[in-house]
Amino acid sequence: MVTLNEESQYIRSIYLKREQIASYEHFPLNLLFIQNFQELTFHPNVTYIVGENGMGKSTLLEGIAVALGFNPEGGTLNFNFSSFDSHSNLDEYLRIVKGINRAKDHFFFRAESFYNVATNIEALDREPGPGPKIIDSYGGKSLHEQSHGESFFAAFMERFQGNGLYILDEPEAALSPLRQMSMLARINELVNQGSQFIISTHSPIIMAYPKSKIIQLTEEGMSESTLEDTQHYSIMKQFFEDKNRLLHHLFQ
Numbered sequence: 001m002v003t004l005n006e007e008s009q010y011i012r013s014i015y016l017k018r019e020q021i022a023s024y025e026h027f028p029l030n031l032l033f034i035q036n037f038q039e040l041t042f043h044p045n046v047t048y049i050v051g052e053n054g055m056g057k058s059t060l061l062e063g064i065a066v067a068l069g070f071n072p073e074g075g076t077l078n079f080n081f082s083s084f085d086s087h088s089n090l091d092e093y094l095r096i097v098k099g100i101n102r103a104k105d106h107f108f109f110r111a112e113s114f115y116n117v118a119t120n121i122e123a124l125d126r127e128p129g130p131g132p133k134i135i136d137s138y139g140g141k142s143l144h145e146q147s148h149g150e151s152f153f154a155a156f157m158e159r160f161q162g163n164g165l166y167i168l169d170e171p172e173a174a175l176s177p178l179r180q181m182s183m184l185a186r187i188n189e190l191v192n193q194g195s196q197f198i199i200s201t202h203s204p205i206i207m208a209y210p211k212s213k214i215i216q217l218t219e220e221g222m223s224e225s226t227l228e229d230t231q232h233y234s235i236m237k238q239f240f241e242d243k244n245r246l247l248h249h250l251f252q
Contacts, residue, residue: 002194014039046198170202172205
């Protein structure tokens with residue numbers, strides 16, 4: 001077991017390069033959490049970025065990933081393709097503070113564009129070459145021949161190798177609650193193999209990992225939270241504790 005700590009983690013924190021910002025009028029700099037941005041310090045094991053739709057979670061994760069050298073649509077650091085160039089330029093304004101150690105494995109997982117990653121893998125594997133096929137590191141079965149959830153899980157279970165830096169944007173998108181709990185177990189395995197995660201999620205199940213920090217984005221900015229204090233947890237708790245009352249109010 002090699003769990004990272006504050007001295008050995010791969011990514012320590014990020015700052016906003018305010019001295020390079022001339023105006024906050026246009027996207028993504030007009031996002032409220034950007035205008036109130038303070039230093040974001042990452043947990044050595046798992047950091048969650050949570051918040052309501054439109055708060056900028058995916059934009060922040062994308063900016064961090066691109067600043068680290070990842071392809072905006074996801075994959076490893078070796079992926080270099082573009083299906084549709086739509087990413088923001090937030091990466092240009094982020095200063096990333098790295099730790100003294102370097103990860104041996106890297107992956108940027110985006111639920112919305114993982115199909116494009118799968119397509120690029122098939123295209124690369126059709127090209128002649130001496131080495132093994134890329135798909136072999138995902139379990140050997142075409143990601144397009146699996147359900148959405150199965151292909152997601154193949155990446156988590158087969159491709160992630162440990163001693164890694166893994167940035168995950170809404171990984172629960174195609175996973176059942178049972179699979180989400182299985183993913184928590186997989187996160188724990190990889191943390192115990194020297195990995196660090198940065199995860200954007202709406203799922204209270206996914207954000208329940210104990211060795212973690214939850215950063216919540218709101219209209220007031222960015223703040224640290226507990227699972228029980230997140231809006232996601234509160235709404236789900238209200239729903240299951242008094243479903244009929246909540247539905248009554250919704251349908252009025």
